[in-house]
Amino acid sequence: MPRRKHYRPTTRLVHGPEHSSKWDFSHHVTPPLSSSTTYRLDSARRGSRGFSEYGLRHSEIGEQPVYIYDRLDEPTRAILEDELANAEGGECCVTFASGMAAISAALGSILMPGDEIVAHPMLYGCTHSLFTNWYPRRNFGVHRVDMNDIDAVRAVVNDRTRVLYFESPTNPTLELIDIAALRALADEVNADRPEDRKLLVYIDNTFATPFCQRPLEHGADVVLHSLTKNLGGFGTEIGGAAVIPESMLTPMMMYRKDFGAILGSKSAWAIMVYGLPTLPLRLKRQQYTARKVARWLEDQDCVARCVYPGLESFSQAELAQRQLRDFDGDFAPGNMIYFTLDPKRVNAIRFADTIAHDAYSITLAVSLGHTKTLMEMPETMTHSVYGTPGEASIRLSIGLESPKDIIADLESALDAVKRG
Ligand SMILES: Cc1ncc(COP(=O)(O)O)c(C=O)c1O
Known part of the structure:
Protein backbone atom coordinates (compact mmCIF):
# COMPACT_ATOMS: atom_id res chain seq x y z
CA MET A 1 0.00 0.00 0.00
CA LEU A 276 -14.06 16.62 -1.51
CA PRO A 277 -11.93 15.78 -4.59
CA THR A 278 -13.09 18.95 -6.37
CA LEU A 279 -12.88 21.28 -3.35
CA PRO A 280 -9.45 22.82 -4.12
CA LEU A 281 -10.28 23.21 -7.80
CA ARG A 282 -13.64 24.88 -7.13
CA LEU A 283 -12.34 27.16 -4.43
CA LYS A 284 -9.35 28.32 -6.45
CA ARG A 285 -11.64 29.25 -9.32
CA GLN A 286 -14.22 30.85 -7.02
CA GLN A 287 -11.52 32.91 -5.32
CA TYR A 288 -10.13 34.09 -8.62
CA THR A 289 -13.60 35.28 -9.58
CA ALA A 290 -14.47 36.66 -6.13
CA ARG A 291 -11.38 38.91 -6.21
CA LYS A 292 -12.43 40.36 -9.57
CA VAL A 293 -16.07 40.84 -8.54
CA ALA A 294 -15.13 42.41 -5.18
CA ARG A 295 -12.69 44.84 -6.85
CA TRP A 296 -15.37 45.80 -9.36
CA LEU A 297 -18.02 46.30 -6.68
CA GLU A 298 -15.65 48.41 -4.57
CA ASP A 299 -15.21 50.82 -7.50
CA GLN A 300 -18.92 51.47 -8.00
CA ASP A 301 -20.26 54.83 -6.73
CA CYS A 302 -23.49 53.23 -5.58
CA VAL A 303 -21.72 50.59 -3.45
CA ALA A 304 -21.33 52.04 0.05
CA ARG A 305 -19.14 49.24 1.43
CA CYS A 306 -17.64 46.08 -0.01
CA VAL A 307 -16.05 43.50 2.30
CA TYR A 308 -13.86 40.72 0.96
CA PRO A 309 -10.80 39.39 2.85
CA GLY A 310 -8.77 39.51 -0.38
CA LEU A 311 -9.27 43.27 -0.93
CA GLU A 312 -6.45 45.67 -0.03
CA SER A 313 -9.08 47.67 1.90
CA PHE A 314 -10.01 44.71 4.15
CA SER A 315 -9.81 46.01 7.72
CA GLN A 316 -8.23 42.84 9.19
CA ALA A 317 -5.68 42.28 6.41
CA GLU A 318 -2.89 41.11 8.73
CA LEU A 319 -5.11 38.50 10.41
CA ALA A 320 -6.45 37.41 7.02
CA GLN A 321 -2.90 36.81 5.78
CA ARG A 322 -2.10 34.82 8.91
CA GLN A 323 -5.18 32.61 9.12
CA LEU A 324 -6.49 32.19 5.57
CA ARG A 325 -3.93 29.94 3.89
CA ASP A 326 -4.59 27.10 1.48
CA PHE A 327 -2.96 23.66 1.49
CA ASP A 328 0.06 25.07 -0.38
CA GLY A 329 0.44 27.99 2.01
CA ASP A 330 -0.98 30.55 -0.44
CA PHE A 331 -3.32 33.30 0.72
CA ALA A 332 -6.90 31.98 0.46
CA PRO A 333 -9.55 34.66 1.03
CA GLY A 334 -12.47 32.43 -0.01
CA ASN A 335 -15.52 32.90 -2.19
CA MET A 336 -17.83 35.06 -0.05
CA ILE A 337 -18.45 38.79 -0.57
CA TYR A 338 -20.53 41.10 1.61
CA PHE A 339 -21.61 44.55 0.43
CA THR A 340 -24.05 47.36 1.03
CA LEU A 341 -25.55 49.81 -1.43
CA ASP A 342 -25.89 53.53 -0.96
CA PRO A 343 -29.65 53.91 -0.26
CA LYS A 344 -29.62 57.42 -1.81
CA ARG A 345 -28.58 55.91 -5.14
CA VAL A 346 -30.03 52.40 -5.20
CA ASN A 347 -32.93 50.64 -3.56
CA ALA A 348 -31.46 47.29 -2.50
CA ILE A 349 -34.79 45.42 -2.71
CA ARG A 350 -35.34 46.58 -6.27
CA PHE A 351 -31.76 45.57 -7.08
CA ALA A 352 -32.34 42.07 -5.66
CA ASP A 353 -35.63 41.74 -7.55
CA THR A 354 -33.90 42.77 -10.78
CA ILE A 355 -31.20 40.14 -10.22
CA ALA A 356 -33.93 37.56 -9.52
CA HIS A 357 -35.78 38.39 -12.76
CA ASP A 358 -33.04 39.31 -15.22
CA ALA A 359 -29.70 37.78 -14.19
CA TYR A 360 -28.70 34.41 -15.62
CA SER A 361 -25.34 34.04 -13.86
CA ILE A 362 -26.59 35.04 -10.37
CA THR A 363 -29.44 33.32 -8.53
CA LEU A 364 -31.35 34.99 -5.69
CA ALA A 365 -31.25 32.16 -3.14
CA VAL A 366 -29.91 31.48 0.35
CA SER A 367 -27.11 28.96 1.00
CA LEU A 368 -23.56 29.31 -0.27
CA GLY A 369 -20.58 27.35 -1.54
CA HIS A 370 -22.39 26.17 -4.66
CA THR A 371 -21.29 25.78 -8.28
CA LYS A 372 -23.76 28.61 -8.99
CA THR A 373 -23.35 32.17 -7.76
CA LEU A 374 -25.99 32.81 -5.07
CA MET A 375 -27.14 36.17 -3.72
CA GLU A 376 -29.24 36.86 -0.63
CA MET A 377 -30.16 39.69 1.75
CA PRO A 378 -29.18 38.65 5.30
CA GLU A 379 -31.31 41.17 7.27
CA THR A 380 -34.54 39.88 5.81
CA MET A 381 -33.50 36.31 5.01
CA THR A 382 -30.78 34.19 6.71
CA HIS A 383 -30.33 36.60 9.64
CA SER A 384 -33.92 37.88 10.00
CA VAL A 385 -34.06 36.26 13.46
CA TYR A 386 -31.78 39.10 14.66
CA GLY A 387 -34.78 41.39 14.07
CA THR A 388 -32.69 44.42 13.10
CA PRO A 389 -33.66 45.25 9.48
CA GLY A 390 -31.38 48.38 9.46
CA GLU A 391 -29.16 48.54 6.39
CA ALA A 392 -30.12 46.24 3.53
CA SER A 393 -26.90 44.36 2.94
CA ILE A 394 -26.13 41.76 0.31
CA ARG A 395 -24.24 38.48 0.58
CA LEU A 396 -22.77 36.97 -2.55
CA SER A 397 -21.45 33.42 -2.75
CA ILE A 398 -19.36 33.23 -5.89
CA GLY A 399 -19.74 30.13 -8.06
CA LEU A 400 -17.98 28.80 -11.13
CA GLU A 401 -19.38 31.11 -13.83
CA SER A 402 -17.26 33.50 -15.88
CA PRO A 403 -16.35 36.55 -13.77
CA LYS A 404 -17.23 38.75 -16.75
CA ASP A 405 -20.80 37.45 -16.77
CA ILE A 406 -21.26 37.92 -13.03
CA ILE A 407 -19.97 41.51 -13.27
CA ALA A 408 -22.13 42.19 -16.34
CA ASP A 409 -25.25 40.93 -14.51
CA LEU A 410 -24.43 43.06 -11.45
CA GLU A 411 -23.79 46.08 -13.66
CA SER A 412 -27.00 45.84 -15.65
CA ALA A 413 -29.08 45.30 -12.47
CA LEU A 414 -27.46 48.37 -10.83
CA ASP A 415 -27.97 50.46 -14.00
CA ALA A 416 -31.62 49.42 -14.15
CA VAL A 417 -32.40 50.58 -10.61
CA LYS A 418 -30.05 53.55 -10.07
CA ARG A 419 -31.91 56.67 -9.05
CA GLY A 420 -31.68 59.89 -11.05
C1 LIG B 1 -21.81 29.46 8.95
C2 LIG B 1 -22.92 28.45 8.93
N1 LIG B 1 -22.96 27.51 9.88
C3 LIG B 1 -23.93 26.58 9.92
C4 LIG B 1 -24.95 26.58 8.99
C5 LIG B 1 -26.03 25.55 9.09
O1 LIG B 1 -25.85 24.57 8.13
P1 LIG B 1 -27.03 23.61 7.65
O2 LIG B 1 -27.95 24.43 6.81
O3 LIG B 1 -26.31 22.52 6.91
O4 LIG B 1 -27.72 23.11 8.88
C6 LIG B 1 -24.95 27.53 7.98
C7 LIG B 1 -26.02 27.55 6.98
O5 LIG B 1 -26.13 28.46 6.19
C8 LIG B 1 -23.91 28.49 7.95
O6 LIG B 1 -23.85 29.45 7.00
Whole structure:
Protein backbone atom coordinates (compact mmCIF):
# COMPACT_ATOMS: atom_id res chain seq x y z
CA MET A 1 0.00 0.00 0.00
CA PRO A 2 1.39 3.49 -0.80
CA ARG A 3 1.87 5.54 2.32
CA ARG A 4 -0.56 8.45 2.11
CA LYS A 5 1.14 10.66 4.65
CA HIS A 6 3.68 11.87 2.09
CA TYR A 7 1.02 13.12 -0.31
CA ARG A 8 -0.34 16.65 -0.23
CA PRO A 9 -3.89 17.32 1.01
CA THR A 10 -5.13 18.17 -2.52
CA THR A 11 -4.09 14.69 -3.73
CA ARG A 12 -5.48 13.03 -0.63
CA LEU A 13 -8.88 14.67 -1.18
CA VAL A 14 -8.95 13.13 -4.68
CA HIS A 15 -7.87 9.62 -3.68
CA GLY A 16 -9.11 9.44 -0.10
CA PRO A 17 -8.15 6.40 1.92
CA GLU A 18 -7.91 3.09 0.05
CA HIS A 19 -8.87 1.43 3.25
CA SER A 20 -10.44 2.84 6.37
CA SER A 21 -10.21 1.65 9.91
CA LYS A 22 -13.86 0.70 9.43
CA TRP A 23 -13.95 -0.90 6.01
CA ASP A 24 -11.40 -2.40 3.66
CA PHE A 25 -12.24 -1.38 0.08
CA SER A 26 -8.77 -1.54 -1.40
CA HIS A 27 -10.02 -3.02 -4.70
CA HIS A 28 -12.44 -0.21 -5.42
CA VAL A 29 -11.29 2.82 -7.39
CA THR A 30 -14.37 4.79 -6.33
CA PRO A 31 -15.27 4.14 -2.69
CA PRO A 32 -18.32 1.87 -2.31
CA LEU A 33 -21.74 3.07 -1.19
CA SER A 34 -23.24 0.93 1.52
CA SER A 35 -26.97 1.21 2.05
CA SER A 36 -28.23 -1.15 4.70
CA THR A 37 -30.32 -0.09 7.67
CA THR A 38 -29.42 -3.18 9.66
CA TYR A 39 -26.59 -5.73 9.75
CA ARG A 40 -26.52 -9.53 9.99
CA LEU A 41 -25.13 -10.77 13.29
CA ASP A 42 -23.42 -14.17 13.12
CA SER A 43 -24.02 -14.79 16.77
CA ALA A 44 -25.57 -13.28 19.89
CA ARG A 45 -22.02 -12.64 21.05
CA ARG A 46 -21.31 -10.50 17.98
CA GLY A 47 -24.47 -8.47 18.64
CA SER A 48 -23.50 -7.84 22.22
CA ARG A 49 -19.93 -6.93 21.15
CA GLY A 50 -21.32 -4.37 18.68
CA PHE A 51 -23.23 -2.62 21.43
CA SER A 52 -20.49 -2.77 24.06
CA GLU A 53 -17.84 -1.39 21.68
CA TYR A 54 -20.06 1.28 20.19
CA GLY A 55 -18.57 4.79 20.19
CA LEU A 56 -15.07 3.64 21.10
CA ARG A 57 -12.05 4.77 19.14
CA HIS A 58 -11.40 2.19 16.41
CA SER A 59 -7.81 1.68 17.52
CA GLU A 60 -9.21 0.44 20.83
CA ILE A 61 -11.33 -2.26 19.21
CA GLY A 62 -9.19 -3.60 16.39
CA GLU A 63 -9.58 -3.22 12.63
CA GLN A 64 -13.17 -4.12 11.85
CA PRO A 65 -15.97 -2.71 13.98
CA VAL A 66 -19.21 -4.62 14.37
CA TYR A 67 -21.97 -2.78 12.56
CA ILE A 68 -25.40 -3.12 14.12
CA TYR A 69 -27.79 -0.54 12.74
CA ASP A 70 -27.32 2.49 10.46
CA ARG A 71 -28.23 5.11 13.09
CA LEU A 72 -25.44 3.81 15.33
CA ASP A 73 -22.69 3.70 12.72
CA GLU A 74 -22.26 2.94 9.06
CA PRO A 75 -19.16 2.37 6.87
CA THR A 76 -19.66 4.91 4.02
CA ARG A 77 -20.25 7.74 6.47
CA ALA A 78 -17.24 6.51 8.43
CA ILE A 79 -14.92 6.84 5.42
CA LEU A 80 -16.08 10.44 4.92
CA GLU A 81 -15.43 11.11 8.61
CA ASP A 82 -11.85 9.83 8.28
CA GLU A 83 -11.34 12.09 5.25
CA LEU A 84 -12.74 15.18 6.97
CA ALA A 85 -10.65 14.62 10.11
CA ASN A 86 -7.66 14.27 7.83
CA ALA A 87 -8.43 17.45 5.86
CA GLU A 88 -8.66 19.49 9.09
CA GLY A 89 -5.66 17.75 10.68
CA GLY A 90 -7.86 16.51 13.54
CA GLU A 91 -8.13 13.29 15.52
CA CYS A 92 -11.77 12.31 14.84
CA CYS A 93 -14.84 13.48 13.00
CA VAL A 94 -18.53 12.81 13.56
CA THR A 95 -20.97 13.72 10.78
CA PHE A 96 -24.59 14.78 11.15
CA ALA A 97 -27.77 15.34 9.18
CA SER A 98 -27.03 19.09 8.84
CA GLY A 99 -24.65 21.79 9.97
CA MET A 100 -27.12 22.80 12.71
CA ALA A 101 -27.27 19.19 13.95
CA ALA A 102 -23.45 19.16 14.19
CA ILE A 103 -23.41 22.47 16.09
CA SER A 104 -26.16 21.49 18.52
CA ALA A 105 -24.55 18.07 19.16
CA ALA A 106 -21.03 19.43 19.67
CA LEU A 107 -22.41 21.81 22.31
CA GLY A 108 -25.27 19.69 23.67
CA SER A 109 -23.03 16.68 24.31
CA ILE A 110 -20.78 18.57 26.75
CA LEU A 111 -22.97 21.28 28.34
CA MET A 112 -24.70 20.63 31.67
CA PRO A 113 -27.54 22.82 33.00
CA GLY A 114 -25.97 25.96 34.48
CA ASP A 115 -22.96 25.83 32.14
CA GLU A 116 -22.18 28.83 29.98
CA ILE A 117 -20.71 29.65 26.63
CA VAL A 118 -19.25 32.89 25.28
CA ALA A 119 -20.19 33.56 21.66
CA HIS A 120 -19.39 36.25 19.14
CA PRO A 121 -22.36 38.61 18.50
CA MET A 122 -22.51 37.91 14.76
CA LEU A 123 -23.34 34.31 13.85
CA TYR A 124 -25.39 32.43 11.26
CA GLY A 125 -29.08 33.18 11.97
CA CYS A 126 -30.06 29.67 13.13
CA THR A 127 -27.03 29.45 15.46
CA HIS A 128 -28.12 32.81 16.92
CA SER A 129 -31.64 31.39 17.27
CA LEU A 130 -30.30 28.22 18.98
CA PHE A 131 -28.47 30.40 21.53
CA THR A 132 -31.26 32.92 22.12
CA ASN A 133 -34.46 30.84 21.76
CA TRP A 134 -33.43 27.39 23.00
CA TYR A 135 -30.44 27.64 25.32
CA PRO A 136 -32.21 29.72 28.00
CA ARG A 137 -34.84 26.91 28.19
CA ARG A 138 -32.05 24.38 28.79
CA ASN A 139 -30.46 26.65 31.41
CA PHE A 140 -27.34 27.10 29.28
CA GLY A 141 -26.02 30.66 29.71
CA VAL A 142 -24.81 32.54 26.64
CA HIS A 143 -22.70 35.72 26.79
CA ARG A 144 -22.34 37.57 23.50
CA VAL A 145 -19.01 39.36 23.41
CA ASP A 146 -16.74 40.62 20.63
CA MET A 147 -14.28 37.71 20.46
CA ASN A 148 -11.49 39.98 19.24
CA ASP A 149 -11.72 41.93 22.51
CA ILE A 150 -9.80 39.45 24.66
CA ASP A 151 -10.20 41.52 27.85
CA ALA A 152 -13.98 41.59 27.36
CA VAL A 153 -14.02 37.80 26.83
CA ARG A 154 -11.84 37.25 29.89
CA ALA A 155 -14.19 39.45 31.94
CA VAL A 156 -17.22 37.16 31.32
CA VAL A 157 -15.44 33.81 31.63
CA ASN A 158 -16.16 32.10 34.95
CA ASP A 159 -16.05 28.57 36.41
CA ARG A 160 -19.19 27.58 34.47
CA THR A 161 -17.86 28.68 31.07
CA ARG A 162 -17.15 25.65 28.86
CA VAL A 163 -16.93 27.01 25.29
CA LEU A 164 -15.69 30.03 23.36
CA TYR A 165 -17.83 29.93 20.19
CA PHE A 166 -17.47 31.82 16.90
CA GLU A 167 -17.40 31.69 13.14
CA SER A 168 -14.42 33.01 11.20
CA PRO A 169 -15.08 34.46 8.70
CA THR A 170 -18.44 35.33 10.23
CA ASN A 171 -21.66 34.88 8.31
CA PRO A 172 -22.48 37.28 6.70
CA THR A 173 -20.17 40.20 7.58
CA LEU A 174 -16.84 38.36 7.02
CA GLU A 175 -15.23 39.53 10.26
CA LEU A 176 -12.26 37.36 11.24
CA ILE A 177 -11.61 36.17 14.79
CA ASP A 178 -8.05 35.67 16.02
CA ILE A 179 -8.06 31.95 16.88
CA ALA A 180 -4.57 31.90 18.43
CA ALA A 181 -5.48 34.76 20.78
CA LEU A 182 -8.49 32.79 22.08
CA ARG A 183 -6.31 29.66 22.44
CA ALA A 184 -3.94 31.65 24.64
CA LEU A 185 -6.85 32.83 26.79
CA ALA A 186 -8.25 29.28 27.08
CA ASP A 187 -4.81 27.99 28.14
CA GLU A 188 -4.63 30.69 30.80
CA VAL A 189 -8.08 29.73 32.15
CA ASN A 190 -7.38 25.98 31.91
CA ALA A 191 -4.18 26.12 33.95
CA ASP A 192 -6.11 25.22 37.09
CA ARG A 193 -9.10 23.36 35.69
CA PRO A 194 -9.63 19.59 35.78
CA GLU A 195 -9.57 17.71 32.45
CA ASP A 196 -13.35 17.31 32.25
CA ARG A 197 -14.06 21.04 32.80
CA LYS A 198 -11.57 22.56 30.36
CA LEU A 199 -12.62 25.67 28.44
CA LEU A 200 -12.81 24.70 24.76
CA VAL A 201 -12.40 26.79 21.60
CA TYR A 202 -15.10 26.01 19.00
CA ILE A 203 -15.08 27.46 15.50
CA ASP A 204 -17.59 27.12 12.68
CA ASN A 205 -15.25 26.89 9.65
CA THR A 206 -18.04 26.63 7.05
CA PHE A 207 -17.17 29.83 5.14
CA ALA A 208 -13.45 29.03 4.79
CA THR A 209 -13.54 25.20 4.49
CA PRO A 210 -10.30 23.34 5.33
CA PHE A 211 -8.99 24.45 1.95
CA CYS A 212 -8.76 28.09 3.08
CA GLN A 213 -8.23 27.64 6.82
CA ARG A 214 -7.36 24.82 9.23
CA PRO A 215 -8.28 26.20 12.66
CA LEU A 216 -6.70 23.34 14.64
CA GLU A 217 -3.30 24.63 13.46
CA HIS A 218 -4.11 27.92 15.22
CA GLY A 219 -5.25 26.27 18.44
CA ALA A 220 -8.98 25.52 18.09
CA ASP A 221 -10.30 22.40 19.83
CA VAL A 222 -13.42 21.74 17.76
CA VAL A 223 -14.11 22.60 14.09
CA LEU A 224 -17.70 22.63 12.84
CA HIS A 225 -18.95 22.46 9.28
CA SER A 226 -22.10 22.67 7.30
CA LEU A 227 -21.30 20.07 4.62
CA THR A 228 -24.23 21.55 2.71
CA LYS A 229 -21.93 24.35 1.51
CA ASN A 230 -18.57 24.18 -0.26
CA LEU A 231 -17.56 20.75 1.14
CA GLY A 232 -20.57 19.19 -0.61
CA GLY A 233 -20.15 21.84 -3.26
CA PHE A 234 -22.90 21.06 -5.73
CA GLY A 235 -26.00 22.05 -3.79
CA THR A 236 -27.42 18.52 -3.66
CA GLU A 237 -26.75 17.31 -0.10
CA ILE A 238 -27.48 18.62 3.39
CA GLY A 239 -24.99 17.57 6.05
CA GLY A 240 -22.81 18.65 8.93
CA ALA A 241 -19.61 17.61 10.65
CA ALA A 242 -17.68 18.16 13.85
CA VAL A 243 -13.93 17.54 13.91
CA ILE A 244 -13.15 16.78 17.54
CA PRO A 245 -10.44 15.55 19.88
CA GLU A 246 -10.55 11.81 20.63
CA SER A 247 -11.75 12.58 24.17
CA MET A 248 -15.07 13.81 22.74
CA LEU A 249 -15.71 10.85 20.43
CA THR A 250 -17.77 8.65 22.75
CA PRO A 251 -20.13 11.39 24.02
CA MET A 252 -20.65 12.68 20.46
CA MET A 253 -21.41 9.21 19.08
CA MET A 254 -23.79 8.54 21.99
CA TYR A 255 -25.49 11.90 21.44
CA ARG A 256 -25.91 11.27 17.72
CA LYS A 257 -27.28 7.76 18.35
CA ASP A 258 -29.87 9.03 20.84
CA PHE A 259 -30.85 12.35 19.22
CA GLY A 260 -30.74 10.59 15.88
CA ALA A 261 -29.59 13.29 13.41
CA ILE A 262 -27.40 11.03 11.26
CA LEU A 263 -26.00 11.83 7.82
CA GLY A 264 -27.53 9.40 5.32
CA SER A 265 -24.97 7.14 3.61
CA LYS A 266 -26.01 8.31 0.12
CA SER A 267 -25.31 11.93 1.05
CA ALA A 268 -22.03 10.93 2.68
CA TRP A 269 -21.03 9.11 -0.50
CA ALA A 270 -21.87 12.05 -2.78
CA ILE A 271 -19.93 14.50 -0.57
CA MET A 272 -16.96 12.13 -0.51
CA VAL A 273 -16.95 11.24 -4.21
CA TYR A 274 -17.87 14.58 -5.79
CA GLY A 275 -17.42 17.28 -3.14
CA LEU A 276 -14.06 16.62 -1.51
CA PRO A 277 -11.93 15.78 -4.59
CA THR A 278 -13.09 18.95 -6.37
CA LEU A 279 -12.88 21.28 -3.35
CA PRO A 280 -9.45 22.82 -4.12
CA LEU A 281 -10.28 23.21 -7.80
CA ARG A 282 -13.64 24.88 -7.13
CA LEU A 283 -12.34 27.16 -4.43
CA LYS A 284 -9.35 28.32 -6.45
CA ARG A 285 -11.64 29.25 -9.32
CA GLN A 286 -14.22 30.85 -7.02
CA GLN A 287 -11.52 32.91 -5.32
CA TYR A 288 -10.13 34.09 -8.62
CA THR A 289 -13.60 35.28 -9.58
CA ALA A 290 -14.47 36.66 -6.13
CA ARG A 291 -11.38 38.91 -6.21
CA LYS A 292 -12.43 40.36 -9.57
CA VAL A 293 -16.07 40.84 -8.54
CA ALA A 294 -15.13 42.41 -5.18
CA ARG A 295 -12.69 44.84 -6.85
CA TRP A 296 -15.37 45.80 -9.36
CA LEU A 297 -18.02 46.30 -6.68
CA GLU A 298 -15.65 48.41 -4.57
CA ASP A 299 -15.21 50.82 -7.50
CA GLN A 300 -18.92 51.47 -8.00
CA ASP A 301 -20.26 54.83 -6.73
CA CYS A 302 -23.49 53.23 -5.58
CA VAL A 303 -21.72 50.59 -3.45
CA ALA A 304 -21.33 52.04 0.05
CA ARG A 305 -19.14 49.24 1.43
CA CYS A 306 -17.64 46.08 -0.01
CA VAL A 307 -16.05 43.50 2.30
CA TYR A 308 -13.86 40.72 0.96
CA PRO A 309 -10.80 39.39 2.85
CA GLY A 310 -8.77 39.51 -0.38
CA LEU A 311 -9.27 43.27 -0.93
CA GLU A 312 -6.45 45.67 -0.03
CA SER A 313 -9.08 47.67 1.90
CA PHE A 314 -10.01 44.71 4.15
CA SER A 315 -9.81 46.01 7.72
CA GLN A 316 -8.23 42.84 9.19
CA ALA A 317 -5.68 42.28 6.41
CA GLU A 318 -2.89 41.11 8.73
CA LEU A 319 -5.11 38.50 10.41
CA ALA A 320 -6.45 37.41 7.02
CA GLN A 321 -2.90 36.81 5.78
CA ARG A 322 -2.10 34.82 8.91
CA GLN A 323 -5.18 32.61 9.12
CA LEU A 324 -6.49 32.19 5.57
CA ARG A 325 -3.93 29.94 3.89
CA ASP A 326 -4.59 27.10 1.48
CA PHE A 327 -2.96 23.66 1.49
CA ASP A 328 0.06 25.07 -0.38
CA GLY A 329 0.44 27.99 2.01
CA ASP A 330 -0.98 30.55 -0.44
CA PHE A 331 -3.32 33.30 0.72
CA ALA A 332 -6.90 31.98 0.46
CA PRO A 333 -9.55 34.66 1.03
CA GLY A 334 -12.47 32.43 -0.01
CA ASN A 335 -15.52 32.90 -2.19
CA MET A 336 -17.83 35.06 -0.05
CA ILE A 337 -18.45 38.79 -0.57
CA TYR A 338 -20.53 41.10 1.61
CA PHE A 339 -21.61 44.55 0.43
CA THR A 340 -24.05 47.36 1.03
CA LEU A 341 -25.55 49.81 -1.43
CA ASP A 342 -25.89 53.53 -0.96
CA PRO A 343 -29.65 53.91 -0.26
CA LYS A 344 -29.62 57.42 -1.81
CA ARG A 345 -28.58 55.91 -5.14
CA VAL A 346 -30.03 52.40 -5.20
CA ASN A 347 -32.93 50.64 -3.56
CA ALA A 348 -31.46 47.29 -2.50
CA ILE A 349 -34.79 45.42 -2.71
CA ARG A 350 -35.34 46.58 -6.27
CA PHE A 351 -31.76 45.57 -7.08
CA ALA A 352 -32.34 42.07 -5.66
CA ASP A 353 -35.63 41.74 -7.55
CA THR A 354 -33.90 42.77 -10.78
CA ILE A 355 -31.20 40.14 -10.22
CA ALA A 356 -33.93 37.56 -9.52
CA HIS A 357 -35.78 38.39 -12.76
CA ASP A 358 -33.04 39.31 -15.22
CA ALA A 359 -29.70 37.78 -14.19
CA TYR A 360 -28.70 34.41 -15.62
CA SER A 361 -25.34 34.04 -13.86
CA ILE A 362 -26.59 35.04 -10.37
CA THR A 363 -29.44 33.32 -8.53
CA LEU A 364 -31.35 34.99 -5.69
CA ALA A 365 -31.25 32.16 -3.14
CA VAL A 366 -29.91 31.48 0.35
CA SER A 367 -27.11 28.96 1.00
CA LEU A 368 -23.56 29.31 -0.27
CA GLY A 369 -20.58 27.35 -1.54
CA HIS A 370 -22.39 26.17 -4.66
CA THR A 371 -21.29 25.78 -8.28
CA LYS A 372 -23.76 28.61 -8.99
CA THR A 373 -23.35 32.17 -7.76
CA LEU A 374 -25.99 32.81 -5.07
CA MET A 375 -27.14 36.17 -3.72
CA GLU A 376 -29.24 36.86 -0.63
CA MET A 377 -30.16 39.69 1.75
CA PRO A 378 -29.18 38.65 5.30
CA GLU A 379 -31.31 41.17 7.27
CA THR A 380 -34.54 39.88 5.81
CA MET A 381 -33.50 36.31 5.01
CA THR A 382 -30.78 34.19 6.71
CA HIS A 383 -30.33 36.60 9.64
CA SER A 384 -33.92 37.88 10.00
CA VAL A 385 -34.06 36.26 13.46
CA TYR A 386 -31.78 39.10 14.66
CA GLY A 387 -34.78 41.39 14.07
CA THR A 388 -32.69 44.42 13.10
CA PRO A 389 -33.66 45.25 9.48
CA GLY A 390 -31.38 48.38 9.46
CA GLU A 391 -29.16 48.54 6.39
CA ALA A 392 -30.12 46.24 3.53
CA SER A 393 -26.90 44.36 2.94
CA ILE A 394 -26.13 41.76 0.31
CA ARG A 395 -24.24 38.48 0.58
CA LEU A 396 -22.77 36.97 -2.55
CA SER A 397 -21.45 33.42 -2.75
CA ILE A 398 -19.36 33.23 -5.89
CA GLY A 399 -19.74 30.13 -8.06
CA LEU A 400 -17.98 28.80 -11.13
CA GLU A 401 -19.38 31.11 -13.83
CA SER A 402 -17.26 33.50 -15.88
CA PRO A 403 -16.35 36.55 -13.77
CA LYS A 404 -17.23 38.75 -16.75
CA ASP A 405 -20.80 37.45 -16.77
CA ILE A 406 -21.26 37.92 -13.03
CA ILE A 407 -19.97 41.51 -13.27
CA ALA A 408 -22.13 42.19 -16.34
CA ASP A 409 -25.25 40.93 -14.51
CA LEU A 410 -24.43 43.06 -11.45
CA GLU A 411 -23.79 46.08 -13.66
CA SER A 412 -27.00 45.84 -15.65
CA ALA A 413 -29.08 45.30 -12.47
CA LEU A 414 -27.46 48.37 -10.83
CA ASP A 415 -27.97 50.46 -14.00
CA ALA A 416 -31.62 49.42 -14.15
CA VAL A 417 -32.40 50.58 -10.61
CA LYS A 418 -30.05 53.55 -10.07
CA ARG A 419 -31.91 56.67 -9.05
CA GLY A 420 -31.68 59.89 -11.05
C1 LIG B 1 -21.81 29.46 8.95
C2 LIG B 1 -22.92 28.45 8.93
N1 LIG B 1 -22.96 27.51 9.88
C3 LIG B 1 -23.93 26.58 9.92
C4 LIG B 1 -24.95 26.58 8.99
C5 LIG B 1 -26.03 25.55 9.09
O1 LIG B 1 -25.85 24.57 8.13
P1 LIG B 1 -27.03 23.61 7.65
O2 LIG B 1 -27.95 24.43 6.81
O3 LIG B 1 -26.31 22.52 6.91
O4 LIG B 1 -27.72 23.11 8.88
C6 LIG B 1 -24.95 27.53 7.98
C7 LIG B 1 -26.02 27.55 6.98
O5 LIG B 1 -26.13 28.46 6.19
C8 LIG B 1 -23.91 28.49 7.95
O6 LIG B 1 -23.85 29.45 7.00
